[in-house]
Amino acid sequence: MNKETYKKILLPFIVLLVLIQVWSGLATIVEDFPTPSDTYVYAFGGETADGDEIEGVLSDPFYIENQDDKGLFWQILASLERVFAGFVLAIIVGVPVGLLVGMSKNFQYAFEPFIQIFKPVSPLAWLPLLLFVFQDINATAISTIFITSIWPIIINTALGVKNVSEDYLNVAKVLQFTSLEKITKIILPVAVPYIFTGMRLSLGIAWLVIVAAEMLTGGIGIGFWIWDEYNNLSYHNIIIGIILVGLIGFILDVMMGKIADYFDYRKRT
Template sequence: MNNELAKKIILPILVFIGILGVWSSIANNVEDFPTPYGTYIAAFGGVNAEGDEITGVLTDPFYIENEDDKGLFWQILNSLQRVFSGFALAIFVGVPLGLFIGMSKNAQYAFDPFIQIFKPVSPLAWLPLLLFIFQDINLTAISTIFVTSIWPIIINTALGVRSVSEDYMNVAKVLRFTPIEKIRQIILPVAVPFIFTGMRLSLGIAWLVIVAAEMLTGGIGIGFWIWDEYNNLNYYNIIIGIIIVGLVGFILDLIMGKISDYFDYTKTGRA
């Protein structure tokens, strides 16, 4: 095992031990705060500190009691369905709009002020208005994801277009390319890595937004599940939910990172 690989294994373990130490210290000083061992038992089952046999929430994530009582797998699946619906809509609108803004100075002047105004708006600010419009929790969550995750796609797509060398654009003029030919043969080979970077950021925002959206709108989903556990005073399950949200977000980012790297010719060596 080389030194670099050893560091990648040992250092995270040391940080994890430190986190457990801080966590245990908080649990010892805050009454009823979940302990690391208690959280493990709540997740995977076993005998708790009081000697009671506990069934862990992760031991049967696929159960369906009724439409409002489902296992964690279905909670995560419902959240992902909303995330990918809003994310796909953001791609469908954001990429063409970003190409248009990147190719036209007038479009940039027209849209940029509004992008800068709406980009920092919290998803929680959009929720009441969108819920009033759609009167449906699924459409509200999807539209909230769309509104808050579209900006990285537009901005990075436009940045990718503006990164195209002026010489290449002059060649397109000489060859009298149509706008579609210009986009397909000149712009996209350069802009695609930027587009996927924007998509990666957008997906991260989408997963971040869905938890807050589901907490407020209700229904089936990991965000609502965490909020419901809080209302039921199941603090161990809240920590389990937080860890699951983090792990799913990490996996989504890892997948998008691999896809982004594949289309980035500066990393793959493809022209």
């Protein structure tokens, strides 16, 4: 391993040690705040500092007691299903709208005010209205993800279209390309990296939104599981849930980044 590789491993490890020390210090100041060692026990099972024997929540993540009482694997899976359902809908709608906004000044003038108005609206503001409309937990969560994650796709797709060189478009005119040919042969190859950047941002927002959505809608899912553990005063499990949400979000971002790099012609030349 070279020097840079050592740094990439060593420096995050040092930061992790510092965070654990800060966490331990907080546990000594705040009464009943979970310590790192006890949180580890609550995660994987074992004996706590008080001598209590604990069966960790990660020791059997696949159990199914009933429809509402399932292991963490099923909670995370339910959340991911909702995330990808809303994310795919956002792609299906967002990419064509972004192409239209980028290619046509009229569409840009028509859509841009609404994009700027609705883009900053919190997902928590949409939830009550969508729950009233759909009267269904899954549909509410998916539609909330769709509404809040579509904007980066539209904006970045339009940006990609606007970055197409005028020379390329002139070539399309000379060759008398149809609108479809101009999109598939000229615009999309240039816009694809921007589209995938928007998709990467959108997926991160979708995973962020699902936790808040499930906390309010209930049912099964990692967000509701964290809220349920709060109601049960299981603060150790809340921390475990936060760490899992962060790790899964990191994995999703890395995966989407790899896919984006694969389709980015600028990184393959």
